Amino acid sequence: MTDTPDDAAPRPPTRWETVQPWISLACRLGLAAVLITAAVTKFPPALSVQAVEAYDLFPHEIARLIGYTLPLFELALALLLLAGLATRYVGAVSAILMVVFIAGIFSAMARGLNIDCGCFGGGGQVEPGETTYGLSIARDIVFAALGAFIAIWPRSPFALDRTLGLYK
Numbered sequence: 481m482t483d484t485p486d487d488a489a490p491r492p493p494t495r496w497e498t499v500q501p502w503i504s505l506a507c508r509l510g511l512a513a514v515l516i517t518a519a520v521t522k523f524p525p526a527l528s529v530q531a532v533e534a535y536d537l538f539p540h541e542i543a544r545l546i547g548y549t550l551p552l553f554e555l556a557l558a559l560l561l562l563a564g565l566a567t568r569y570v571g572a573v574s575a576i577l578m579v580v581f582i583a584g585i586f587s588a589m590a591r592g593l594n595i596d597c598g599c600f601g602g603g604g605q606v607e608p609g610e611t612t613y614g615l616s617i618a619r620d621i622v623f624a625a626l627g628a629f630i631a632i633w634p635r636s637p638f639a640l641d642r643t644l645g646l647y648k
Contacts (some may be wrong), residue, residue, distance in 0.1 A: 504629065504636035508561045511574055511626045515558035521601030522551040525542020534595040535584055553577075561630070564588045564639020571630025578624035580618055 505620045524526035528549030532538065533586065557577070560570045585597055591613070598600045634641065 493546055498521075498634050502559055504567075504633050505638065507571075507629045508564060508567065508636055508639070509624045510629065511522060511571075511623060512558040512561035514623055514626075514628020515554045515561070515574070518600055519551040519554040519558065522547075522598075524555075525551065526635065527601060527603065528598070531596070534593070534598065534604045535588055536591075536593065537584065564636060564641050567634035567636070567641050569630050570614045571627045571632075571634060575624045575627030578620045578627060582620045582624070585616050585620070 492638070522531070528551055529544050532547040532550070533540065535543075537543075554577075556568055557574050560566055581597075581599065586593055588597075589620045594606050594608050594611055596604060596606050596610075598604070599611070599616060599620070633643040636642070
């Protein structure tokens with residue numbers, strides 16, 4: 481009798497297949513920590529509203545809505561990442577959120593605004609030369625990359641997705 485693929489012994493996992501879940505776990509926990517820190521430092525919400533208004537992109541009412549809801553949205557994403565629930569989607573949404581932040585910072589830079597990004601509290605006007613646009617953009621690119629990694633490779637240990645059989 482000849483060996484067919486069905487009769488063959490299972491192949492051992494590749495190095496990537498062994499390491500990837502742990503990298504995804506590190507990305508999940510790291511991005512969750514960033515989002516929790518960002519959310520908590522935006523309280524009281526008046527600080528977050530001030531930061532959003534400084535970008536001068538939205539009418540006052542919309543800026544207030546964003547300022548009040550953004551920390552809650554960041555916290556919700558963080559909790560889902562910690563739980564490992566809807567991991568692929570939360571990773572993608574987190575990456576998109578970071579791209580939106582990058583676009584906002586680019587917009588402020590292009591329009592010559594002198595503001596603190598408000599990413600981790602604060603926000604609002606700063607003295608010329610005190611802006612950190614390049615650093616903020618670079619940081620958000622790294623955070624977007626973490627979210628993209630999670631979206632592409634969501635399988636990780638200690639995730640509800642795994643318990644529910646979504647990613648084996």
